[in-house]
Amino acid sequence: MAILAWIICIGTFLGGLSAQNDVSRVLSEDMSTGLFAASFIACPVLWKMPPLCDLMDGKQRAMACVALLLALPLLLIPAA
Secondary structure, three states: OHHHHHHHHHHHHHHHHHHHHHOOHHHHHHHHHHHHHHHHHHOOOHHHOHHHHOOOOHHHHHHHHHHHHHHHHHHHHHHO
8 A cells, every 4th residue: 555655655755747848737726736745645754743643544645636636627628
């Protein structure tokens, strides 16, 4: 599970960086913010710190990250 979390974390962070540079200004702010939030939710190192470890367990974090990734195409609808 940790390997999957690292893959999602790195992928969404790099996606957020590329969205800031390659996507039009109208969509880039929302899309990059969502991708950075998904990267934060998926990062296993941040969730081992004491204030964050009490907020959500592993399954809740994974489901929140999946929900963010599945909601991301809704931001692309206005561009079509």
